Amino acid sequence: MKLALILNVIDPRIGGVMIMGDRGTGKSTTIRAIADLLPEIEIVQDDLFNSHISDYELMSDDVKNKIQEGVSLETTFVNVPMIDLPLGATEDRVCGTIDIEKALTEGIKTFEPGLLAKAHRGILYVDEVNLLDDHLVDVLLDSAASGWNTVEREGISMRHPSRFVLVGSGNPEEGELRPQLLDRFGMHAEIRTVKEPNLRVQIVEQRSSFDENPDACLQEFQDKQERLKNVIINAQKKLIEVSIDYDLRIKISEICGLLDVDGLRGDIVTNRAAKAFAAYKGKDLVDIEDVKQVITLCLRHRLRKDPLETVDSGSKVQQVVNKILGN
Template sequence: MSVPYPFSAIVGQQEMKLAILVAAIEPAIGGVLVLGDRGTGKSTAVRGLAALLPKMRAVRGCAYHCDPASHHSCGDCGGDRKARVERVPVPVVDLPLGASEDRVVGALDLERALGQGVKVFEPGLLAKAHRGFLYIDEVNLLEDHLVDLLIDVAASGENVVEREGLSVRHPARFVLVGSGNPEEGELRPQLLDRFGLSVEVRTPREIAERVEIVRRRDAYERDPEAFATRWSKADAAVRRQIERGRDKLATLDVSDEVLTQAARLCQAVGSDGLRGELTLMRAARAVAALDGAEQVTTAHLRQVAAPSLRHRLRRNPLDDTGSGERIERALGELFEPA
């Protein structure tokens, strides 16, 4: 098994790294979309996430690694689930662009079902991603029928497979993470709306930063294990930060003052619907938990304003300013400098 590039060794790209950590602490955010130039560490950051995540409790032998403490399960665990507990890595599953529908949703063995009366189901990628992360590189190039499928599953949290009158359903709740280059095609609006956070990454312009990226990448490719060992303490510190953040999250409330500020901001930039406010609230609370803060403040709100809203803005034909700049301008007009 190849050694992933350490998350902590990624140079720059602070907004992208923060968005990924927020999603790791608060899955209700709805996922992360990372758009930008090729070779800017998009897929590297996502794959580095797998090594960061603390292990989770699951029912031993369950194909969907159900939570033993949850009242919701796949229905196949059976018996005393709490007596069959193990700790397993949080799944980070790749969904290739060319994957067949059966590979994604799972396959029913119709021959055995019709001939022997036995319902045999081979779980797909959605089952493997349950309680974890589903990663799609070049998500803007995903085939339309898979986009429709993902929209349905992301909305319901359940995957339903129906073939020749047979039906299988299982839980499929995961954090959707997508990356791509917008110059190669736009993302369907219906799928775009399912991502909680949207991050833009660009090729670094500072010479020193570019040199450091090349130096670290070269060291990693020469000896991946030694490089990962060198950054293991930094990654372990981030892992502890995630664990503390998850514990802290349940104790944090968002005040009416901060909620009002979020609503004013969404109204000022013309955000569609109310998902903007919900995402701002959840993301700001997650950042506060990540920081170990005792309360959610305007400063936390400002940190996540752009990734929470930039993909929710209506296009203004009279204003060619980028969405990120429009959000920053609204922040400056509405709130005192942080």
């Protein structure tokens, strides 16, 4: 789970992560904690969409126009947005809405930003994503894939950039996600309740010490946190230099073919995740071990479900990986 989140932070193009697991296993806690590891981002001051000052793909049309007109823009640094999407949210709350009254009375196109605008260049977290209305999940996944959100209301159209890491969590007992929606998440992690008594005691003790004195607990792990933050920042910078050999790409696609994975998303995500993992480890070239570390996370949710199958999808992926890449 932690590795999937870190890799998505290093390369948001991986396409987010779906985390399924038992109740009370720390899914939400871990997801919300990832925001503390991210460096601040530079945004155009007073912009509704966290626009980037120089990257055209990450700026709103309004900012683009101002830059083309030669207007000098002020910038400011903010924490990476971490937006929670509540289960009861309406489509207008998620996508934003156009103020029709103002448009009709004053002739001004005024956009009220939604959660997709606030999450731009950050993380959008949906707890219990398997309970979210299907049409809202479709909207989220389309925005995550295209990087843009378009709002059409009463003949008025408005669009803005919406690049974010989509993170969903859920409990399998409350229902599965439709396969075609599950396929749109880049990675999938499964969490099980810890059975080892010593580890359970360690978790309980850490939780108790945090409850008693949160500041002291945060201070205790401050150095580790800073080290990990620096590793992630360096990996983000290094990612562009990392390459993956043609032979290894062939083997990844061979694995996807043998597992009968529909479409090519599995191949693309595995390549991106392997490069992000190599960057995380400070390497310039992806090797077999890097692929082995990430491939199960990238493919386990893309296999066709057979109700009579007793083998776990993760084990099935591992068997084919060992056959093609060696033990």
